[in-house]
Amino acid sequence: MNLLAVREQIPALSACTYLNAGGIGPSPKIVTDTLIRLALEVSENGPDGMAFSREEFTRAQETRAKVARFIGAHPDEITLVRSTAEGFDIVGHGLRWQAGDEVIFAGDDHPAARAIWAILARRHGIRPVRLELRDDSPEAILEDTRKLITSRTRLISVSHVTSENGLRVPARELADLAHAHGARLILDGCQAVGQFPIDVHEIGCDFYAAGTYKWLLGPFGTGFLWMRRDLLPEIEPSWVGAGGTVSFDPETGRWDPLPSGEKYEFGARYWPVVPAMGAAIDFVSAVGLEAIAARSRQLVERMRERLGELRGVIDFTPRCAALRTGMVGAAIEGVGGKELAERLRARGIHLRANRGPNGLTGVRLCLAFFVTEDEVDRTADAIAEIATKR
Numbered sequence: 425m426n427l428l429a430v431r432e433q434i435p436a437l438s439a440c441t442y443l444n445a446g447g448i449g450p451s452p453k454i455v456t457d458t459l460i461r462l463a464l465e466v467s468e469n470g471p472d473g474m475a476f477s478r479e480e481f482t483r484a485q486e487t488r489a490k491v492a493r494f495i496g497a498h499p500d501e502i503t504l505v506r507s508t509a510e511g512f513d514i515v516g517h518g519l520r521w522q523a524g525d526e527v528i529f530a531g532d533d534h535p536a537a538r539a540i541w542a543i544l545a546r547r548h549g550i551r552p553v554r555l556e557l558r559d560d561s562p563e564a565i566l567e568d569t570r571k572l573i574t575s576r577t578r579l580i581s582v583s584h585v586t587s588e589n590g591l592r593v594p595a596r597e598l599a600d601l602a603h604a605h606g607a608r609l610i611l612d613g614c615q616a617v618g619q620f621p622i623d624v625h626e627i628g629c630d631f632y633a634a635g636t637y638k639w640l641l642g643p644f645g646t647g648f649l650w651m652r653r654d655l656l657p658e659i660e661p662s663w664v665g666a667g668g669t670v671s672f673d674p675e676t677g678r679w680d681p682l683p684s685g686e687k688y689e690f691g692a693r694y695w696p697v698v699p700a701m702g703a704a705i706d707f708v709s710a711v712g713l714e715a716i717a718a719r720s721r722q723l724v725e726r727m728r729e730r731l732g733e734l735r736g737v738i739d740f741t742p743r744c745a746a747l748r749t750g751m752v753g754a755a756i757e758g759v760g761g762k763e764l765a766e767r768l769r770a771r772g773i774h775l776r777a778n779r780g781p782n783g784l785t786g787v788r789l790c791l792a793f794f795v796t797e798d799e800v801d802r803t804a805d806a807i808a809e810i811a812t813k814r
């Protein structure tokens with residue numbers, strides 16, 4: 425990886441130390457350029473081209489195919505969505521529920537992947553069952569999940585990688601566990617896509633929803649939902665409008681959805697963001713997902729080593745190395761996470777406050793591939809200074 429050349433293509437990196445890819449990723453210039461070029465095209469040629477021209481349509485289909493290749497899927501299995509939650513909502517509202525059906529979710533899940541189960545509990549009487557993710561080992565997570573499974577378990581719903589400290593769940597084993605009990609697995613991939621290679625068929629999950637504006641560096645407000653092809657007929661669209669149909673008969677009101685994931689896409693959309701998301705996939709793929717994952721792991725260990733030397737600093741990155749990704753969770757005793765984030769931001773280091781164990785608050789250091797060793801060291805120095813001046 426030519427780090428300098430890569431960094432030069434991400435403008436925000438010359439303005440600050442950006443450790444918040446887990447919030448919103450800093451888009452490469454090609455992503456913003458694609459967006460601007462298409463926005464100008466719409467402005468100069470007339471906006472009706474965006475909605476109706478075959479050309480724009482083709483760009484959306486190209487991006488759909490790109491997303492599919494990126495996760496080892498077929499384009500027909502991809503729905504282009506605006507956020508992770510939209511994917512979860514499509515699946516949650518599309519499944520047919522009976523009162524007493526159980527969904528196992530993780531206590532660390534983001535509202536995007538969790539709010540839906542609360543709504544369905546109220547509406548259909550399903551029972552959300554909470555799993556606390558232990559960070560000792562993948563086996564501990566599997567063991568705890570196994571204990572929660574009953575004959576009523578319909579779905580296991582967890583983040584592939586959690587927001588607070590980047591814990592990566594043993595997804596493949598969770599899929600096997602779910603299937604062995606006649607249940608299904610949905611993963612929230614918002615913190616995972618762009619961090620390491622993903623192949624949904626290798627994982628064996630049933631549904632995978634992800635915003636693409638974090639580690640994948642796409643425009644804010646883009647994402648995808650993947651579901652296994654044989655599940656498409658079962659999951660009825662819950663939100664409908666113009667689009668997503670084979671045909672709509674204005675006389676009779678007869679409405680025939682497409683057989684593909686496109687059937688969940690309805691209504692007015694700002695299409696320029698879609699090819700811009702495709703440009704982000706190209707960018708990250710050209711850097712290489714294996715190289716990205718390896719570099720992040722090195723940066724994480726470098727940061728943890730530095731923080732480990734500091735008194736009063738608590739490291740709540742997953743204890744088991746096999747569960748770690750590109751995130752470090754750290755707190756300073758006696759300094760709240762929000763204050764710590766603000767004090768670091770005043771030094772040009774952008775990151776977010778987060779929740780640690782036992783009510784602790786700290787910061788989330790997202791060490792994406794574009795972060796330099798020097799930035800890691802300077803951030804550790806800044807934390808050391810704040811820790812000594814508590």
Ligand SMILES: Cc1ncc(COP(=O)(O)O)c(C=O)c1O
Binds near residue numbers: 510536587614634647
């Ligand atoms: C694990 C996880 N899922 C989902 C989201 C965001 O959800 P959405 O794309 O629906 O805004 C985030 C972060 O904001 C996240 O950390």
